[in-house]
Amino acid sequence: GRASPPLAALSQVLRLERSRRTAIVFPLQKLERYLAPGTDTAPFRLFQPGLATLQRAEALFRSDRGHPIDYVSSAVRMDHAPPPALPEVCFIGRSNVGKSSLIRALFSLAPEVEVRVSKTPGHTKKMNFFKVGKYFTLVDMPGYGYRAPQDFVEMVEAYLQERHNLKRTFLLVDGVVGLQKTDHIAVEMLEEFGIPYVMVLTKIDRASRGLLLKNVLEIQEFVKENTQGCFPQLFLVSSVEFSGVHLLRCFVAHVTGNLPTVEAS
Ligand code: GDP
Numbered sequence: 538g539r540a541s542p543p544l545a546a547l548s549q550v551l552r553l554e555r556s557r558r559t560a561i562v563f564p565l566q567k568l569e570r571y572l573a574p575g576t577d578t579a580p581f582r583l584f585q586p587g588l589a590t591l592q593r594a595e596a597l598f599r600s601d602r603g604h605p606i607d608y609v610s611s612a613v614r615m616d617h618a619p620p621p622a623l624p625e626v627c628f629i630g631r632s633n634v635g636k637s638s639l640i641r642a643l644f645s646l647a648p649e650v651e652v653r654v655s656k657t658p659g660h661t662k663k664m665n666f667f668k669v670g671k672y673f674t675l676v677d678m679p680g681y682g683y684r685a686p687q688d689f690v691e692m693v694e695a696y697l698q699e700r701h702n703l704k705r706t707f708l709l710v711d712g713v714v715g716l717q718k719t720d721h722i723a724v725e726m727l728e729e730f731g732i733p734y735v736m737v738l739t740k741i742d743r744a745s746r747g748l749l750l751k752n753v754l755e756i757q758e759f760v761k762e763n764t765q766g767c768f769p770q771l772f773l774v775s776s777v778e779f780s781g782v783h784l785l786r787c788f789v790a791h792v793t794g795n796l797p798t799v800e801a802s
Contacts, residue, residue: 544779545645547588547595562591564741564773564780568750580757580769586787586796594790595783597672600647604670608651611663615695619666621702624793625674627664629693630709631719632680635739638776639709640667640677643786652677662689664696673793674702681719697730705733705792712738712773715752716759728766735768736760737785742775749773 544550550561560567565581572578586594600606612618630636637652644650644667653665662679669675678693697706706727710720727734736756741749753771760767772788774781790796 541645541648542642542779545642545782546599547591547783550779550783561778561780562783564775564784565753565771568746568753571746571750572754576754580761580771583768583770584784584788584791586784586791590796591783591787593796594787595646597669597790597795598643598646598786600649600670606644606647606650606669607667608653609666609668609674611653611665613663613692615692615699618664618696618700619668619674621700623668623672623674623702624704624795625676625700625702626705626707626789626793627676627678627696627700627703628707628709629678629723630680630739631711631717632682634680634709634711635774635776636677636680636709639737639739639774639782639785640675642774642776642779642782643675643789645782662692664692672795673704673789675789681723694726694730697726697732703732704794705735705789707737707772708734708767709737709739710756712741712749712752713744716756724764724767728764731766733766733768735770735772735788737772737774739774739776741773741780742778 544561550558553561569578569581609619628636628640641652644652650667664679665677667675679689708723708727710716738752757771760769772781772785774785
């Protein structure tokens with residue numbers, strides 16, 4: 538198999554000096570010191586596991602013979618989806634938001650896992666199912682665009698409404714450009730279905746600190762004022778630098794019921 542990229546594992550991150558380490562493991566926390574006094578940072582720290590918990594979650598994402606992590610199958614219709622046997626999470630977002638890069642980063646400690654991309658125009662968009670041992674499944678939903686064909690919208694809607702083992706939906710938003718019109722359509726759909734979701738800001742290595750702060754505060758405010766089902770803490774990630782990837786693995790492990798408790802750190 539391929540070698541894991543640097544910083545894919547916590548053990549590598551722990552060798553960095555302290556402030557760099559914080560920036561990688563808790564990217565939101567890194568931003569805190571640049572906020573105006575009085576800014577509400579409570580939503581920054583709702584999910585803040587300690588090292589032992591982060592390591593336990595990482596072990597789930599590391600494959601070995603007794604713990605295979607595999608691509609299972611693709612489906613274009615719900616009746617082609619694998620049986621809903623395990624707790625499941627799904628990842629949705631606009632085309633080009635960085636979804637395949639993020640899923641590749643999450644699975645970088647299982648280099649045999651192939652995250653397929655089907656971007657060719659006209660190529661059928663599919664839901665791709667991955668199985669993480671006997672613990673959970675992760676679904677890569679097709680990217681939506683402003684010209685998403687109706688059958689695609691119906692597939693995503695049917696999945697979100699009918700999938701009873703779905704524990705959480707991860708809505709990816711570009712951290713450089715913030716919420717776009719199509720993201721609002723996705724939010725409205727998730728709100729209408731009343732299912733729990735969380736927003737993940739991607740490509741944070743590309744945004745200046747000022748721009749990232751602006752986008753974080755705006756989206757956080759939007760979530761507070763306009764949503765019921767969205768977790769108030771945003772997750773910031775860079776699939777290039779691996780920032781936020783370890784924390785996101787931990788949150789996935791948590792929402793799929795695979796961490797006994799998450800202690801405060
Ligand atoms: P998808 O269509 O949502 O699956 O998006 P991709 O994962 O293919 O990413 C779209 C583009 O953004 C590609 O050129 C990636 O290299 C780039 N990209 C994705 N994630 C990141 C990131 O975290 N940082 C940077 N700098 N670029 C990224």
